[in-house]
Amino acid sequence: MNPIDRRQFAAGILASSLTPASAQPAPPAPEHFVLQPNGWIPNNLHLPVLLYRSTFPPADPEKTASAMEHAFTTNGWPPQWRDGIYTFHHFHSTAHEILGIAAGEVHVLLGGPLIGPAIGGRDLTLRAGDVVALPVGTGHCSLHASPDLLVIGAYPTGEHWDICRTAPSPETIERMRHIAFPASDPVHGRSGPLPSLWRSTQPSI
Numbered sequence: 001m002n003p004i005d006r007r008q009f010a011a012g013i014l015a016s017s018l019t020p021a022s023a024q025p026a027p028p029a030p031e032h033f034v035l036q037p038n039g040w041i042p043n044n045l046h047l048p049v050l051l052y053r054s055t056f057p058p059a060d061p062e063k064t065a066s067a068m069e070h071a072f073t074t075n076g077w078p079p080q081w082r083d084g085i086y087t088f089h090h091f092h093s094t095a096h097e098i099l100g101i102a103a104g105e106v107h108v109l110l111g112g113p114l115i116g117p118a119i120g121g122r123d124l125t126l127r128a129g130d131v132v133a134l135p136v137g138t139g140h141c142s143l144h145a146s147p148d149l150l151v152i153g154a155y156p157t158g159e160h161w162d163i164c165r166t167a168p169s170p171e172t173i174e175r176m177r178h179i180a181f182p183a184s185d186p187v188h189g190r191s192g193p194l195p196s197l198w199r200s201t202q203p204s205i
Contacts, residue, residue, distance in 0.1 A: 047135035076182035
């Protein structure tokens with residue numbers, strides 16, 4: 001995967017997402033959990049990871065991808081790329097991230113390496129229709145992916161992702177504390193759970 005390719009992601013998403021989506025049943029409430037710092041990976045003690053299972057119904061991968069891009073854009077999390085998930089541990093220090101699984105499945109490790117039972121990172125399998133919200137600082141990598149995996153990467157308006165593979169400096173930690181997020185859930189919109197689970201009164205990390 002090439003970050004340059006991601007940054008050249010087609011700009012037509014915003015224009016195609018201006019029409020409100022038709023009314024649909026509310027998707028399931030997300031699972032959520034907090035990841036502790038793990039070695040050089042800071043994770044986030046204040047903002048939980050949110051995991052929305054089976055949020056988008058099974059469909060043709062292109063239709064699912066387009067539906068995700070539409071929803072994310074409408075809710076203040078415009079997508080920046082279509083690709084897979086890197087196979088090395090990393091985190092982002094400049095943005096919160098939404099990963100939407102449009103096709104296939106992937107076994108991921110969140111929060112850094114597993115150290116022992118219930119210690120270290122958390123591994124889980126994401127399947128088509130799932131969405132995961134990763135607060136700034138959250139480590140993640142792909143352990144195994146199906147050949148047809150297609151992921152939509154989205155970020156709050158005005159934020160752009162970076163790649164961090166070493167411990168953040170004190171200056172970076174301080175900057176991460178002030179990373180903003182929309183007052184809108186990427187899936188449910190303004191009535192969704194993210195704003196209440198990611199309380200704006202708390203620091204970002």
